[in-house]
Structure formats: structure tokens, C-alpha cells
Amino acid sequence: MLEFRHLFCSTIAAVGLIFSTAHSYAQQPQSDPGDQPGLIADDTYELDPEWQKQVVYYRTTEAPGTIIVATAERHLYLVQPGGRAIRYGIGVGRDGFQWQGLLNITKKAEWPDWTPPPEMIQRQPYLPRFMAGGPGNPLGARAMYLGTTVYRIHGTNRPDTIGTKVSSGCFRLVNNDVSDLYDRVPVGTRVVVRQKPEL
Amino acid sequence: MRTFRGGLLIGLAVAVLVAVVAIIYEFYDTRTLKRTVRRGEVYCGVNVGLPGFSSQDEKGNWTGFDVDFCRAVAAAIFDDPAKAKFIPLEASERFKELQNRKVDILSRNSTWSMSREQNYDLYFPAVAYYDGQGFMLPRARNIESALDLNGSKVCVQGSTTTELNLADYFRANNMKFEEMKFPKLEEVIKAYDSGKCDTFTADVSQLYALRLNMTKPNDHIILPDVISKEPLAPVVRQRDDDWMMIVKWTLYAMIDAEELGVNSKNIDEALKSKKPEVMRLVGTEGSYGEDLGLTKDWAVRIIRHVGNYGEVYDRNVGAESKLHIPRGMNQLWNAGGIQYAPPIR
Numbered sequence: 001m002l003e004f005r006h007l008f009c010s011t012i013a014a015v016g017l018i019f020s021t022a023h024s025y026a027q028q029p030q031s032d033p034g035d036q037p038g039l040i041a042d043d044t045y046e047l048d049p050e051w052q053k054q055v056v057y058y059r060t061t062e063a064p065g066t067i068i069v070a071t072a073e074r075h076l077y078l079v080q081p082g083g084r085a086i087r088y089g090i091g092v093g094r095d096g097f098q099w100q101g102l103l104n105i106t107k108k109a110e111w112p113d114w115t116p117p118p119e120m121i122q123r124q125p126y127l128p129r130f131m132a133g134g135p136g137n138p139l140g141a142r143a144m145y146l147g148t149t150v151y152r153i154h155g156t157n158r159p160d161t162i163g164t165k166v167s168s169g170c171f172r173l174v175n176n177d178v179s180d181l182y183d184r185v186p187v188g189t190r191v192v193v194r195q196k197p198e199l
Numbered sequence: 200m201r202t203f204r205g206g207l208l209i210g211l212a213v214a215v216l217v218a219v220v221a222i223i224y225e226f227y228d229t230r231t232l233k234r235t236v237r238r239g240e241v242y243c244g245v246n247v248g249l250p251g252f253s254s255q256d257e258k259g260n261w262t263g264f265d266v267d268f269c270r271a272v273a274a275a276i277f278d279d280p281a282k283a284k285f286i287p288l289e290a291s292e293r294f295k296e297l298q299n300r301k302v303d304i305l306s307r308n309s310t311w312s313m314s315r316e317q318n319y320d321l322y323f324p325a326v327a328y329y330d331g332q333g334f335m336l337p338r339a340r341n342i343e344s345a346l347d348l349n350g351s352k353v354c355v356q357g358s359t360t361t362e363l364n365l366a367d368y369f370r371a372n373n374m375k376f377e378e379m380k381f382p383k384l385e386e387v388i389k390a391y392d393s394g395k396c397d398t399f400t401a402d403v404s405q406l407y408a409l410r411l412n413m414t415k416p417n418d419h420i421i422l423p424d425v426i427s428k429e430p431l432a433p434v435v436r437q438r439d440d441d442w443m444m445i446v447k448w449t450l451y452a453m454i455d456a457e458e459l460g461v462n463s464k465n466i467d468e469a470l471k472s473k474k475p476e477v478m479r480l481v482g483t484e485g486s487y488g489e490d491l492g493l494t495k496d497w498a499v500r501i502i503r504h505v506g507n508y509g510e511v512y513d514r515n516v517g518a519e520s521k522l523h524i525p526r527g528m529n530q531l532w533n534a535g536g537i538q539y540a541p542p543i544r
Contacts, residue, residue, distance in 0.1 A: 049417070049523040055343045057423040057527040058535040070534060072460075073526075077535065082344070084423050085535070087525065194534070197460040199472045 036158060037114075037128065038136045041175055045159040051089020053177050058085035067153075067181075067189055069171055071100075072196035074163050076153070076171060078184060086184075088177045091161045093169040100195040103147040105187055109133075112143040112154070141175040142182040146191055153191070154178060231303050231435070231442035232276075232492060240282050243269035244302035247287040250408045251516040251524075252308050261285045264515040265306040267505055268327055268433060272304060272449050274504040275497045294319040297434055304446055305434035308404075316437075323432040324447035329528040329537060331425035332364050333403040335391070335410065338420045345424035349374040354387045354396035356380070364427040365400050388413070402429055404516070407524045423527065441492055448491060452498040454540035455480055456507035458531055463506040466499060479543045487543055498543075508538065 051074070058077055062068060068077040068085075071092045077085040093099070111133030121127055131137055140155015153171045155178040156162070162174055173181065228234065235241055245265055246253040253263040270280035286302050297305045298319050308330075309315070311323035334345055334353075342348065345368070355362050357380035369376045379396050381387045388409045391399035401409070403425060410416045433450070435443050456462065459477050461469045469481050478484035482495035491497060505511060509531075516524045530536025 050518040054420065054525070055423050056525045056535075057425065058530075059537065060535060068535075073534075084343075197458070199460060199465060199469050199474065199477055 037131060037138050039157050040135045041140060041155075041157040042159060043175055045174070047089055047159065047162055047174065051163045053086065053088050053180065055080070055084055056087045057083060058087070059083050060085075062190070062192060065185070065189060067105075067185065067191045069153075069191065069193045071194060074165070076173065076181075078181060088173050088181065089162045091156065091163065091167055091172040092165045093167045094165045099151075099169055100193050103149065103151075103191045103193070105144045105153075105185060105189040105191060106147055107145040108182060108187055109143045109145075110182075111137070111141060112139045113137075114139055117150070140172070140178060142178045144182065144185070144189075153181070229300075229439070231439050232445065235276065235303050235442075239277070240284050241269060241273045241276065241304065242302045243272075243283050243285050244288045244293055244296060244305040244307055245269070245285045246307045247289060249308060250411070251404065251520060251522045253285075253287075253306075255285075255287075262515070264328065264511060265308060267511045267515060268450065269304060269306045271453060271501045271505040271511075272446060274500045275445060275449050275452075275493055278494075278500045278504075280504040294321060294434070297321060297436065300436075303435075303442070307434075308431050309434055311430045311432040315434075320437045321434050322437050322439075322443055323430075323434050324443050325450045325540075326430040326432050326538075327450055328404075328431040330402050330404050330429040330431050331528075332361055332400060332427040332429070333406055333425055334398045334400050334422045335406045335419050336398040336422070338418050340397070343422070345422050345426065346372060346374075348376070348398055350376070351397040352377045352379060352395070354379045354381070354391040354399040356384050356387050356401065357382055360427070361401060368426045384409070403527070404522075404524060407516075407522045411521060423525075425528065445491055445493065448543075449501060450508075451540035452480065452501055452543065453506075453508040453511065454531070454538055455543055456498065456502050457509040458533070458540070461502060461507060462510055463502055463504075466503045469502075470499065476542070476544075485544075 058079065060068065060079055062079050064079050064081045066079045068079065069090070070077065074090055074092055076088045076090045079085050113133045114131040114137055116127045116129070121129065133139070136157060138157055140157060143152045143154040145152055151169050153173070155175040156172040159174045161172065245261065248254045249263070251263060253261065253265045255261050266285065269283045269285070273283035274280045288296055288307060293305055293307055293309065294315065296302055298321070311326065316322060334348065336342060353365060353376050355365055355378060362380065379390060381390060384401065387399060390396060392413050403421060406421045410419055410421070413419060433446055435446055459480060461477060461480060469477055470483060472478060472481070475484065479487060481499050482488050482497070486495065488495045488497035506514070512526065512529060513519045516522045517526065526536055528537050530538060532539040
């Protein structure tokens with residue numbers, strides 16, 4: 001079962017989110033939350049081979065078209081027919097901000113706007129109340145909403161955070177990959193989120 | 200009086216005889232576990248040099264997937280992964296050398312096959328790495344399946360099972376191909392790199408290793424299709440059950456550890472776990488280690504010093520290595536692959 005913690009998207013990072021980049025460098029705290037609103041995504045950034053999109057062998061009982069998120073591996077699989085899957089590198093929730101379960105994609109959006117929720121604003125009053133979609137938005141080029149939760153599969157303006165665990169529970173892909181995935185999956189797609197077992 | 204003395208003499212002779220037989224028996228004891236423990240070191244037959252699996256640096260340190268497996272066996276027995284001595288063996292001599300007791304275990308990318316077990320009186324306890332023949336091709340061709348290779352010019356090493364598998368696969372799927380044969384693997388890759396063929400076939404692990412030396416490695420992909428079975432496994436001698444059990448369960452403990460989420464970083468936390476499966480693995484419940492002739496913490500030793508299966512995979516051939524071979528078939532059975540270990544219970 002999902003733990004419906006009142007957490008917000010990775011993009012709404014927990015610590016030290018500062019709106020303006022120029023300002024942010026002066027005030028950037030030691031712990032890097034992996035988000036920098038306003039920073040324009042470098043879409044020429046070359047991912048490590050491990051995080052590059054590729055077709056891999058993948059045996060599963062889930063039907064083709066299903067998305068399987070392997071949190072511990074930092075991979076997102078889109079199941080294909082014939083024992084294969086398209087594998088994308090992702091950034092996942094940091095320790096304590098990870099979850100497991102079955103959901104559906106309930107909504108899709110291109111260059112989504114960002115409205116940090118009240119809890120977030122309360123914690124970090126310096127956050128923008130609203131940020132229009134665009135290349136500087138931490139949600140990146142596309143977002144796919146998961147069920148009625150606050151979690152999303154989305155793009156990023158920080159391609160260097162792919163392969164890391166920095167978010168508050170969301171799954172981020174580089175903009176090229178999230179756009180590719182977006183075009184392949186309709187609203188209603190099953191999303192299975194898997195976790196490393198607890199000791 | 201005479202009979203007493205005679206009896207004493209006979210008694211003494213019997214005692215000496217028994218002692219001599221015992222000493223000879225002990226000396227010629229063929230049980231590998233006893234010999235290894237007495238020697239204080241595991242002798243491992245490894246590949247002379249194969250990136251990711253077994254190679255030696257300038258300082259003489261060995262690294263690789265096969266090397267780490269042998270260290271895991273040493274860790275299980277001696278609580279010290281350094282108690283493994285590596286003996287590089289050529290492909291042609293490896294099984295004979297194991298048979299002749301020059302090594303205790305062969306951990307040398309060897310394909311498990313029936314004839315190898317039969318002809319050399321050997322035993323492959325469990326599959327450590329599922330390899331198989333695959334295809335490399337330019338990324339720009341945008342092909343995602345081997346079934347789309349109809350009409351391709353294929354570079355292949357001649358007079359190998361690779362060549363036969365290639366022909367079988369294309370014939371079975373009603374596809375045509377043009378073969379470009381070369382006697383050496385280096386020549387095959389060179390020909391492919393210079394654009395003489397549309398695709399290049401070899402074992403998947405080799406394709407990833409060879410890609411590293413290409414002009415533009417990232418311009419080439421390796422298809423997920425695997426068209427032959429090359430189950431790589433450690434090898435031991437037959438009729439040596441205590442030893443075989445240790446080698447087999449060392450591998451299974453590493454796979455089970457990954458499945459249970461136990462790794463070298465959280466092993467101390469795992470020792471406090473109240474989950475029965477974890478408790479059996481780390482020896483806080485049951486006497487699985489003692490039953491193997493080892494200690495309660497046999498699996499803890501393996502995981503602490505060497506790591507679980509996924510850690511060893513990632514470090515040597517996967518995410519953290521130069522090779523970046525996707526887990527593929529070697530992923531756990533419940534995470535997309537076929538790697539599966541019987542439970543410890």
C-alpha cells in the first residue's frame with residue numbers, strides 16, 4: 001500500500017530551494033537538494049551510459065505498455081512485447097522519501113506549471129507562489145500525474161541528478177527521455193513502483 | 200612370558216600400522232574442504248585476462264566478477280577474502296588442471312555443458328552469469344530486435360560455435376544474411392568498426408568489452424536479444440560434496456542477499472533484523488553455516504567482505520564498471536531477469 005505522506009514533488013525540494021539562480025548561488029546551502037528553479041536545462045548534457053535510454057531484456061508478468069519503476073536501480077522500464085523493455089535512467093526519492101505500489105497515470109501535461117503547495121510555502125517562505133512552465137522549471141518538459149497522489153513522473157532542469165536519490169518521491173527523467181515516454185503512454189497507463197525490500 | 204612379549208610386539212606393530220595408514224589417509228585425503236582448510240588458502244583457477252571477469256593490474260592485484268566469486272568462497276571459509284590465490288589458466292588446460300587438483304575451484308567464465316561434466320568428471324554447482332550470443336550494430340540504424348536483421352552483412356569469427364549459432368538463428372527465422380568471416384576476434388571488431396558489416400555477433404559480455412575499444416563506442420548499441428545459451432558457472436570436481444555445497448551456497452547466499460536487500464553497507468543492520476528470511480541468511484536463526492561445515496556467520500562474511508550478487512555485478516561488469524552491461528538475464532527473477540537462488544531454510 002502507498003504511504004500517503006504529505007510530501008510534495010521532488011521538484012519542490014525539501015531543503016534550500018531558492019527561486020532566482022543568481023541569488024541562489026550566494027545562499028545555496030551545503031546540502032544540494034537537486035533542484036534549482038530558474039536554471040535553464042542543459043539538454044546537451046550527456047548521461048552516463050547506465051542512465052541512457054536503451055532497449056533491454058526484461059521478463060515480467062506485467063502487460064506491454066506498463067511502466068515499472070525500479071527505485072533501487074534508478075531505472076524506469078516501459079514494458080514491450082517479446083520479453084523486452086525500454087529502460088530509462090531516473091532520479092528517485094531520497095532515503096525516507098521512497099514508496100511502493102500500483103497507480104495509474106491520471107493526467108498528462110506539457111511544460112507544466114509549478115504551484116508549490118501551502119505546506120511547502122510554510123516551510124520555505126522564500127519559494128515562488130507560482131512558476132510558469134518552461135525550460136527553467138524543475139518539472140521540465142513533461143509531467144505524468146500518478147493517481148491522486150502528489151507524485152509525478154516528470155522532466156528536469158538538472159540532468160546531472162539522474163541516477164541519484166534526491167527527490168521527495170517523484171521520478172525525474174531528462175527532458176528528451178520524458179518527452180519520448182510521454183508520447184508512448186496514454187492516460188490510464190499502469191505504473192508499478194518497486195522498492196528495495198526492508199530489512 | 201614369551202607369549203606376552205610376542206603379544207606386545209604384535210600389538211605395537213598393529214598400532215604403528217594404524218598410525219601410518221591414518222597419516223597416509225590424512226595426507227591423501229581428496230576432500231577439498233579439508234585440504235583447503237589445512238592449507239589456509241583457496242586455489243582459484245581464473246582467466247588469464249578478460250575485462251570485467253578476471254584481470255590483473257601492474258601491481259599484481261586481481262579484479263573481476265570471477266575473481267570476486269572466489270574471494271567470496273575464501274571469505275565464507277576463512278573470514279578473509281585475501282585467502283584466495285589466483286592461478287591463471289588457458290582455456291585449453293583449465294579442466295585438466297582442475298581434475299589434476301592444481302586448483303580447488305575454477306572460476307573462469309566457463310560454459311556449463313553436459314559433456315564437460317561427463318568427460319572431465321566435473322560438476323558445475325550453479326550459474327553465476329547468464330551469457331549468450333548477441334548482436335552489436337550502429338545506433339543510427341534504429342533497429343531494436345534481432346528479427347529485423349534480415350539481409351544483413353554479419354561480421355563473425357570463423358570456425359566457432361558463434362558462427363554455427365548465427366546460421367541456425369537466421370535459418371530458423373527465415374532470414375537471409377551475408378557472412379564476413381575472420382579468424383580472430385580482433386579482426387572481426389576491426390572490420391565492423393571500419394564499416395565492412397551491418398552488424399557484429401559474439402557473446403554479449405564480449406560485445407560490451409570490445410565496444411570499449413571502438414572509435415566511437417557510443418555510436419553502437421547491443422541488442423537485448425540473446426540467441427544462444429552460455430551459462431557461465433564455477434566448476435569443482437565430482438564426488439567432493441562438502442566442497443561442492445560450499446561453492447554452490449556461496450553463490451546462492453549472494454543472490455538471496457540481494458533479493459532480501461542485504462548488502463555490504465547494511466550488513467550490521469541486517470544482523471539485528473527480525474525478518475525470518477534475513478535471520479536465516481545472517482545466521483541469527485538456524486544452523487545453516489554449521490551444517491555446511493562452516494560457521495554461523497558464513498553468509499555475513501561473504502556479504503561484508505565481497506558483497507551481494509548485485510554489488511559484485513555492478514562493480515565489475517555493471518553500472519559502476521567501464522563495461523556497463525545491463526543486468527538483463529542476470530537481474531533477479533522478480534526484477535526482470537532469470538537469476539534465481541533456492542531459499543536458505
